[in-house]
Amino acid sequence: MRHVSADRLVDIAEGAGVEPPHLRECARCRRQLDELRAALSAAAAADVPEPSPAFWEHLSARVHDAANAADGRRARWRELIVWRVTRPALAGALAVIFAAAFWTARALAPTGARPAAPAPAAAGASRTAVPSPDDQAADPMLDLVAELAAQMDWESVSQMAVGAQQGGVDEAFAALTDVERRQAHALLEELQ
Amino acid sequence: MSSSLAWTLRAGLSERAGSWESAANRRFSGDRPAMAAETPLDELSEPALVGACLAGRPGAFDLVVARHRRNVYLLCYRFLGNHEDASDHTQEVFLRAYRGLRAFRGQSTLATWFYRIGVNVCLNSVAAKRPPSLPLDGRDRADVSRENASDRLLRCERAAQVRAAIARLPRRQRAVLILRMYHEMSHQEIAGALDSTAGAVKANFFHALANLKKLLDKDRA
Numbered sequence: 279m280r281h282v283s284a285d286r287l288v289d290i291a292e293g294a295g296v297e298p299p300h301l302r303e304c305a306r307c308r309r310q311l312d313e314l315r316a317a318l319s320a321a322a323a324a325d326v327p328e329p330s331p332a333f334w335e336h337l338s339a340r341v342h343d344a345a346n347a348a349d350g351r352r353a354r355w356r357e358l359i360v361w362r363v364t365r366p367a368l369a370g371a372l373a374v375i376f377a378a379a380f381w382t383a384r385a386l387a388p389t390g391a392r393p394a395a396p397a398p399a400a401a402g403a404s405r406t407a408v409p410s411p412d413d414q415a416a417d418p419m420l421d422l423v424a425e426l427a428a429q430m431d432w433e434s435v436s437q438m439a440v441g442a443q444q445g446g447v448d449e450a451f452a453a454l455t456d457v458e459r460r461q462a463h464a465l466l467e468e469l470q
Numbered sequence: 471m472s473s474s475l476a477w478t479l480r481a482g483l484s485e486r487a488g489s490w491e492s493a494a495n496r497r498f499s500g501d502r503p504a505m506a507a508e509t510p511l512d513e514l515s516e517p518a519l520v521g522a523c524l525a526g527r528p529g530a531f532d533l534v535v536a537r538h539r540r541n542v543y544l545l546c547y548r549f550l551g552n553h554e555d556a557s558d559h560t561q562e563v564f565l566r567a568y569r570g571l572r573a574f575r576g577q578s579t580l581a582t583w584f585y586r587i588g589v590n591v592c593l594n595s596v597a598a599k600r601p602p603s604l605p606l607d608g609r610d611r612a613d614v615s616r617e618n619a620s621d622r623l624l625r626c627e628r629a630a631q632v633r634a635a636i637a638r639l640p641r642r643q644r645a646v647l648i649l650r651m652y653h654e655m656s657h658q659e660i661a662g663a664l665d666s667t668a669g670a671v672k673a674n675f676f677h678a679l680a681n682l683k684k685l686l687d688k689d690r691a
């Protein structure tokens with residue numbers, strides 16, 4: 279004897295299917311169908327208490343505030359990422375520029391002269407690497423380069439170049455605490 | 471090298487200028503200039519409303535919340551059995567939706583998407599240990615005007631008993647039963663929300679009802 283399938287019984291119990299003749303002959307299928315109908319009826323009567331109308335506005339306000347707070351946390355993490363991750367990367371990139379400028383200047387300078395800092399004028403033979411002050415004025419990014427360069431001496435440029443070769447971003451991440459790192463990963467995933 | 475250098479320098483400059491605020495940060499704030507020709511939010515289609523949220527239009531996500539909060543709350547209540555947990559989890563569902571709105575591509579309705587998030591949030595919740603709460607104001611769906619006090623008490627007790635039995639069902643069966651019985655979702659829609667098939671959903675529903683009947687019989691015995 280082939281019994282009525284479970285999904286067919288569900289359809290019949292929900293009123294979406296015609297009862298097959300088998301149901302009149304088979305006590306097992308009949309019992310199963312009765313049980314499904316009883317469970318449906320019991321479940322349908324199980325109301326959920328409805329909150330007061332004032333609750334809905336309160337709930338909306340809570341969601342609104344929580345989302346604003348989440349945005350604030352995202353913004354703070356962005357700042358942290360920019361400050362603690364991109365700053366070393368920026369320093370590494372600058373180091374490469376300064377190192378190139380330094381070696382170019384040293385190659386062009388009279389023997390024995392060691393520049394104290396990567397002087398823009400000394401890079402005249404390499405205008406693509408280090409633009410003139412006029413070009414810098416036209417490009418705000420190079421303003422930043424010039425401003426940062428003014429605060430550095432040769433030793434720090436050398437150290438930055440070594441750091442850049444070893445992976446400034448990795449080191450910056452390594453400097454974060456475990457909690458900061460986990461949150462930074464979560465934020466980076468969110469930002470993707 | 472040059473592109474990463476440019477990115478790095480731009481990041482540094484942006485930091486200096488403090489200009490890292492994204493559209494997501496402006497979804498709620500009112501700092502976006504109003505556009506005279508904008509269609510009122512409540513006249514937008516659902517995809518357009520989602521687009522307005524993503525564009526940071528003030529009030530857009532508030533309207534989404536207002537439209538779906540009752541269904542999400544009732545879903546959470548069905549899973550968790552008390553008002554406090556249902557409120558907390560409803561907020562969590564909307565927060566997750568807010569953060570993940572970019573991932574919503576209109577492959578389902580927003581309602582189905584919220585149910586999907588809601589089921590995940592509630593099933594993964596470990597906090598829901600509070601006892602079931604009593605009705606807040608007795609505004610149940612049944613017509614209570616002609617019901618005497620003892621009948622009403624009996625009905626409330628019976629409803630609580632059924633809800634408690636549903637809470638003891640296996641997770642998948644519970645999710646299917648709640649979505650089918652109380653949120654009028656088709657088997658196909660439930661399959662979409664639970665990453666399943668309509669056939670598997672029907673099988674889950676069958677077992678959920680059969681187990682519910684057994685649990686209720688056992689409670690009465």
Ligand SMILES: [Zn+2]
Pocket residue numbers: 280281282300304305306307308
């Ligand atoms: Zn049979």
